[in-house]
Amino acid sequence: MTELISIKNLTFKYDEEESNNVLNDISLTVNKGEWISIVGHNGSGKSTLAKFFNGLLTPSEPNVVKVCGFDTVFEDHIWEVRKQIGMVFQNPDNQMVATTVRDDVAFGLENIGIDREEMLTRINWALQKVKMENYLNHEPHRLSGGQKQRVAIAGIIAMRPSVLILDESTSMLDPMGRKEVFETVMQLNKDDGITVINITHDLEETILSDKIIVMNKGRISIQGKPGEVYKVNDKLTEAGLELPFSLQIQTNLANQGLEIGSVCLTKEGLVNELWKLKSQT
């Protein structure tokens, strides 16, 4: 397994005068091709942690944050790191920078000096990947929220990053927009091996992850496979999180000795079934 991100005992505060750390003793790894969910309530430190992934924040000690083989201490190798990590943010409207979809996807490529022929190849490839190839000349502000986020994703993947980070990227979308974005990202993860880090406050979004990292008050309170994390109900409640609705129903039925169809699945069983579905898509 290739390790893309490794964090060891990271502690951080924005202001030295502050009494509390924003991040406390964080250790984690992200391997190539994985789908990781970082979940926690507002202010638990998720976005701050993500800033260490893409080098917006860097540690002052060596061997604490390594991204794509580079130690980011004191901003060493920061441009190489930023090229490898693409981020899609919450508000689709803030991410559209041009007057057509084509120019929007071209924006980042122009900034890094990609030649015209290669640029057109990458724009077409990226828009096909997010199923927006028929919208080349459309004005971004006329698109739906889900379509805007897919164009934002196209702009990122056109830069060929190793890791795609979604920072609450579906929280402003309706259920259809959310589904569109997740289907797109799932395909990119499966077909193109793009590593995905989904930052969310909603456990519902974590069900298909390889690993879930639960944040609470700047600390990692649990990390593991979905089946392992969903079992630790008290830690989830402590972190202000609710089990995915499908699991709540399943658990309630099982507690009453009832079954769905002929098979009554455990939480782990349900996750396995969903995982199988994911690998068949």
Ligand SMILES: Nc1ncnc2c1ncn2[C@@H]1O[C@H](COP(=O)(O)OP(=O)(O)OP(=O)(O)O)[C@@H](O)[C@H]1O
């Ligand atoms: N630039 C900053 N300067 C000072 N404090 C900050 C800054 N950004 C975040 N914080 C503080 O750090 C803590 C963690 O914030 P962070 O945005 O990382 O949490 P989060 O889990 O991503 O929250 P949310 O879900 O609301 O985005 C909060 O107390 C926040 O006020």
